[in-house]
Amino acid sequence: MDPDVxxxxxxxxxxxxxxxxxxxxSGLLIIDENIDAPVTGxxxxxxxxxxxxxxxxxxxxxxxxxxxxxPVIHVNALVSALGRxxxxxxxxxDVLLKL
Numbered sequence: 094m095d096p097d098v099x100x101x102x103x104x105x106x107x108x109x110x111x112x113x114x115x116x117x118x119s120g121l122l123i124i125d126e127n128i129d130a131p132v133t134g135x136x137x138x139x140x141x142x143x144x145x146x147x148x149x150x151x152x153x154x155x156x157x158x159x160x161x162x163x164p165v166i167h168v169n170a171l172v173s174a175l176g177r178x179x180x181x182x183x184x185x186x187d188v189l190l191k192l
Contacts, residue, residue, distance in 0.1 A: 095120050095135075100159060102142050102151040104128060123159055125151065138162075150184050157189045 095117045101107045101124040107114075111131055114122060118134040126139040146154035153175075160168050172190065175181055 097121065098123065098159060098163075100152070100155045101125065101128060102155050107131070123155060125155075146185075146188050150188065153180075153184060154189055 096113065098121045099110055099114055099117070101110065101114075101122070103125070107124070107128055114133050114135075115131050120135045122130060122133060122135050122137045124130050124137065124139055125142045127141070127143060130137050130139070140155070140158055142151040142155045142158070157168060157171075160166060160171070168190070172186055175184065175186060
């Protein structure tokens with residue numbers, strides 16, 4: 094069974110998931126615009142995650158991007174949880190909210 098969504102923000106991540114992505118026939122691939130997307134049977138959305146959020150926050154920014162498309166978790170709940178964690182000192186939450 095295909096995953097509903099795959100989010101890729103690094104070339105290492107792409108190589109790790111390449112076989113899954115290439116065999117997908119349904120779902121969504123969200124990938125940093127600086128990475129060449131593999132041939133796949135799914136919708137592909139490209140965005141500049143690294144350019145906007147930086148390497149450290151690209152994956153988290155990509156998650157926020159997806160949550161704006163498909164709010165399976167309310168963004169404010171995630172921000173609240175992040176604000177109470179150690180990650181809040183390492184990530185610019187304001188950047189994540191500017192989608």
